[in-house]
Amino acid sequence: MTETHKKQLYHVTVDFDRDGKQIGTFQVPLSVHDDAWGVIPVPVAVIKNGEGPTVILEGGNHGDEYEGPIALGELIRDIDVADVAGRLIIIPAINQPAVLAAQRTSPIDGINMNRVFPGDALGSATEQIAAFVNDVLFPMGDVFIDLHSGGSSLNIIPSAVIEPGLTPEQHAANVKAASVFGTPLAVVIDNRGDPRTATASAARAGMTVIGTEMGGAGTTSIEALALCRRGIRNVLASVGVLPQRMATPVPAPKLYTLSPLAHLITEDDGVFEALHPLGTEVSAGDVAGRVHFLTQPARSPVELRYRTSGIVYARRQPGRVRPGNCCIVVASPHTEVQS
Incomplete structure (x- = not known):
């Protein structure tokens, strides 16, 4: 099957080249037991006004x-087309x-969509959605903003x-975008x-x-949502798609990185007790927490120790753990010069 035939599997209800604000879907075929010719309608909005960069969010x-x-x-809902110089493609x-x-x-x-790019136009449902983004949308884009949290x-x-850049120029642009976003820290x-x-794709x-x-923990964070709202507009203003008046000046973030020793993985089946709040400065070798065995009261808990120094960046939310679960992530100071 040719690339043209693959793209014909999708149906798109917006015109990516038309000026104005459009809200519609791109549709991935889904033939299941109760719907032979059904689709997955993925919401997409295009806000375009003349020439300028294309930002995919x-x-x-x-x-x-x-x-x-x-x-x-x-x-x-809120952006006025008149304030846009270029194009926003938004997939919420x-x-x-x-x-x-x-x-x-x-x-x-x-399937975890963030472990399947560049996708497969003839693959499973998740692979097809990823392939549409990779094959159809990414070639249109100049900037990509991918908004995550820690989830459940x-x-x-x-x-x-x-995201580590593939060239010094791309990496510098990525660092600049993270700096203007406006969070207290930015992490490679x-x-x-x-x-x-x-992001790698x-x-x-x-x-x-x-x-x-x-944030994360399976809920919304008041602080994180405020940062997200502000950060999106800051990045869009920094690349010229929105006017500078919509940006909020922010101090430069502290830079951190996740080293190969950042992730603390348990080898036991039990309940994890973390010892330090997020943001705590810790050193390699310190006790990070304990895995308890609730139905074996005679068995002492197993200690987990930090493998690197830095700050507690992420912590597992459910207490119940099994072998292979990530319990703690430590972010270490990054020495890269900010630009």
Whole structure:
């Protein structure tokens, strides 16, 4: 099957090249037991006014992360076309089935969308959605904003995320975008080198890329949502799509990175007790927490120790753990010069 035939699998109800504000869907075919010719209607908005950069904004890659979808829905409703110079392509609930189910992964195929890029136009439902973004939308874009939080399983310090650039120029642009977003800290995260994330795929497409982690714990954060609303407009103003009057001056963030020793993984089945709040400065070798065995009262808890020094950046939200679960993430100071 040719690339043209693959693209014909999708139906799009908006015109990406037309000026004005349009709200519609792109539709991925879904043939299931109770709907032979059904589709997944993924909401998409296009706000275009003349020439200028194209910014693609995505929320809901994981369906249990809420700040991004809320802020993007507000942006769609509130932005006046006259204030735009260029084009906004806004996908507030990209993983529509997961958003409706409030799950990290899609209830249709069980796939984590942020580990499936560049997707597959002939694959499962999640792979097809990712392929549309990668193959159809990314070639249009200059800047990609991917809004995440910790979801149900993690609570994370609200922060901008710096995707490692593939060139010095792209990396500098990514750092600048994270700096103007306006969070107290920005963290370089490469997802342990996994190339299948949306931001890694966008970087390969040559765009300036910024991500976020906006709290988590399976709920919305007042502080994180305020940062998200402000940060979106700051980035859009910094690239010239919105007027500078819509931006809010912010101090430069502290830069951190996740080293290969950042993630603290348990080897036991029990209940995890964390010892330090988010933001606590810790040192390698310190006790981070304990895994307790509630039905074995004679058994002493197992201690987990930090593998690197820095601050407690993220902490597992559910107390129940099993072997392989990530309990703590430590962010270490980053020495890169800000630009």
